[in-house]
Amino acid sequence: xxxxxxxxxxxxxxxxxxxxxxxxxxxxxxxxxxxxxxxxxxxxxxxxxxxxxxxxxxxxxxxxxxxxxxxxxxxxxxxxxxxxxxxxxxxxxxxxxxxxxxxxxxxxxxxxxxxxxxxxxxxxxxxxxxxxxxxxxxxxxxxxxxxxxxxxxxxxxxxxxxxxxxxxxxxxxxxxxxxxxxxxxxxxxxxxxxxxxxxxxxxxxxxxxxxxxxxxxxxxxxxxxxxxxxxxxxxxxxxxxxx
Amino acid sequence: xxxxxxxxxxxxxxxxxxxxxxxxxxxxxxxxxxxxxxxxxxxxxxxxxxxxxxxxxxxxxxxxxxxxxxxxxxxxxxxxxxxxxxxxxxxxxxxxxxxxxxxxxxxxxxxxxxxxxxxxxxxxxxxxxxxxxxxxxxxxxxxxxxxxxxxxxxxxxxxxxxxxxxxxxxxxxxxxxxxxxxxxxxxxxxxxxxxxxxxxxxxxxxxxxxxxxxxxxxxxxxxxxxxxxxxxxxxxxxxxxxxxxxxxxxxxxxxxxxxxxxxxxxxxxxx
Numbered sequence: 001x002x003x004x005x006x007x008x009x010x011x012x013x014x015x016x017x018x019x020x021x022x023x024x025x026x027x028x029x030x031x032x033x034x035x036x037x038x039x040x041x042x043x044x045x046x047x048x049x050x051x052x053x054x055x056x057x058x059x060x061x062x063x064x065x066x067x068x069x070x071x072x073x074x075x076x077x078x079x080x081x082x083x084x085x086x087x088x089x090x091x092x093x094x095x096x097x098x099x100x101x102x103x104x105x106x107x108x109x110x111x112x113x114x115x116x117x118x119x120x121x122x123x124x125x126x127x128x129x130x131x132x133x134x135x136x137x138x139x140x141x142x143x144x145x146x147x148x149x150x151x152x153x154x155x156x157x158x159x160x161x162x163x164x165x166x167x168x169x170x171x172x173x174x175x176x177x178x179x180x181x182x183x184x185x186x187x188x189x190x191x192x193x194x195x196x197x198x199x200x201x202x203x204x205x206x207x208x209x210x211x212x213x214x215x216x217x218x219x220x221x222x223x224x225x226x227x228x229x230x231x232x233x234x235x236x237x238x239x240x241x242x243x
Numbered sequence: 244x245x246x247x248x249x250x251x252x253x254x255x256x257x258x259x260x261x262x263x264x265x266x267x268x269x270x271x272x273x274x275x276x277x278x279x280x281x282x283x284x285x286x287x288x289x290x291x292x293x294x295x296x297x298x299x300x301x302x303x304x305x306x307x308x309x310x311x312x313x314x315x316x317x318x319x320x321x322x323x324x325x326x327x328x329x330x331x332x333x334x335x336x337x338x339x340x341x342x343x344x345x346x347x348x349x350x351x352x353x354x355x356x357x358x359x360x361x362x363x364x365x366x367x368x369x370x371x372x373x374x375x376x377x378x379x380x381x382x383x384x385x386x387x388x389x390x391x392x393x394x395x396x397x398x399x400x401x402x403x404x405x406x407x408x409x410x411x412x413x414x415x416x417x418x419x420x421x422x423x424x425x426x427x428x429x430x431x432x433x434x435x436x437x438x439x440x441x442x443x444x445x446x447x448x449x450x451x452x453x454x455x456x457x458x459x460x461x462x463x464x465x466x467x468x469x470x471x472x473x474x475x476x477x478x479x480x481x482x483x484x485x486x487x488x489x490x491x492x493x494x495x496x497x498x499x500x501x502x503x504x505x506x507x508x509x510x511x512x513x514x
C-alpha cells in the first residue's frame with residue numbers, strides 16, 4: 001500500500017483578527033489539502049473566505065494557531081491585479097521576481113504561458129485593451145508561469161459574464177487535469193465550486209460550518225442531477241452558517 | 244498638421260476632449276494671453292511702449308529664467324522630500340495616526356506669516372535666495388505629500404498583495420508598483436503645486452516688503468519682483484510686458500509639458 005503523502009497545506013486551530021480592537025474573523029479553523037486535490041471555499045460574504053487565502057499565502061499571519069505551507073504558491077486575484085502600465089507579457093514576467101531566469105528564458109516561458117491560456121497574440125496589449133476574461137487569463141498565466149505546487153484562486157470568475165465564466169471554468173478544469181498542482185479556490189458561486197472541486201468547505205460564523213465531498217466524474221455538467229443536489233446541499237449549509 | 248486630431252487633457256478629473264492642434268494652440272495660448280493682456284491694458288490704460296520694451300525684453304526674459312529656476316529648485320526639493328513623507332505616513336496605521344495630524348497642521352500654516360522669520364534665518368546664513376526657495380518649497384511640499392498619501396490609497400488591495408505574492412522585494416514593490424501608480428496623482432499635484440508656487444514667487448522675491456527695516460534685505464532679481472515694483476512705481480508698460488511674458492510661459496508649459504505628461508499618465512491609472 002502506498003504511504004499517504006503529507007498535506008500540501010494545513011491550517012491548525014487557526015484564529016485571526018485584523019486588529020486587536022476588531023472582532024475575530026476566524027475561530028480555531030483546521031483543515032488540510034491533499035496534494036493534487038481541488039478544494040473550494042464557499043460561504044456568506046464577510047465570512048472570512050478570502051482571509052483563509054491570505055493566511056495560506058502569508059499575506060496575513062494567524063493571531064493563534066499555525067498555517068503550514070511549504071509549497072511554491074501562487075495566487076490568481078479577483079480583479080486580475082494587473083499593472084495597467086505593463087503589457088500582458090510584462091505582467092506575466094513579474095512572476096519571475098523571486099526566481100529570475102534571464103530575459104530570454106523569461107520571455108520564452110511567459111509567451112508559452114500566454115499561449116497555453118489562448119492569448120499569445122495579446123502579449124503586447126495593455127490591460128485596458130483586454131476584455132475581463134482576457135485579463136483574468138493573463139492573471140492565471142502569471143500564476144502558472146512560476147510552476148506552482150499550490151494555486152490559490154480568489155473569486156476568479158466574479159467579475160466575468162456567464163459565458164466567459166463557463167469558458168474559464170473549463171480552462172481551470174483542464175489545468176487541474178494536466179498540471180501537477182493543488183488548487184484552493186474561494187468562490188461565491190456554488191455551481192462553479194461543484195463543477196471544479198473535489199471537496200467544498202463551507203465557511204461561516206468564523207469557522208468551517210460543513211464540508212461537501214464532490215464525487216462526480218469529470219468533466220462535469222452544471223445540469224447533472226448529482227451536481228444540482230450537491231449544490232443545493234451546500235446552499236443549505238451556507239444558509240445555516242449565515243444565521 | 245492643423246487638422247490632426249489630438250486630445251486635450253484636464254487635470255481636473257479625467258476629462259479628455261478630442262480637438263485639433265490649431266484649436267488647442269488658439270485656446271491654450273492665444274486666447275488666455277489675449278484675455279489677460281486686454282484686461283491688463285484696459286485697467287492700466289497703458290499700451291506697450293515699444294522704445295522701452297526692446298530695452299527691457301532681455302532683462303525680462305532673464306528675470307523670468309531666474310524665477311523659473313527658483314520654482315524648479317523648490318519643486319524638485321518638494322518632490323524629493325514630499326513623496327517620502329507621504330510614503331512614511333502610509334507605512335502603517337500607527338505612522339498614519341501620528342503623522343497625518345502633523346501634516347494637516349503644517350499644510351494649513353499661512354507660510355507668508357512666517358516669511359519675516361524665514362528671511363531673518365536666511366539673512367544670517369548669507370543666502371537670501373534660500374528664503375524664497377524655502378517659501379515656494381513649503382507651499383508645494385504638502386500638495387505633493389497628500390497626493391502621495393491619496394495615491395497609495397488608490398492602489399487596489401489585490402495589486403499590493405500581488406507584489407508580495409510574486410516575491411518582489413520592498414524596493415522593487417516601491418519602484419515597480421508604488422511609484423508608477425503614483426505618477427497620475429503626483430502629476431496633478433505638480434500642476435497644482437507649481438501654480439501655487441508661481442503665486443508665492445511673486446511675493447517671495449519682494450523681500451523688502453517683508454524683511455525688518457534694519458535687515459537691508461534687497462529684492463531678488465526675478466519676474467515677481469519686477470511685477471510688484473513696476474506696479475508700485477506706476478510703470479504700466481513694464482507691468483503689462485512682464486504679465487504677458489508670464490502668461491505666455493505658463494500657457495506654453497501647459498501645452499508642451501503638462502499636456503503630453505497628462506496624456507501619458509492615462510496609461511498609469513487603475514480602472
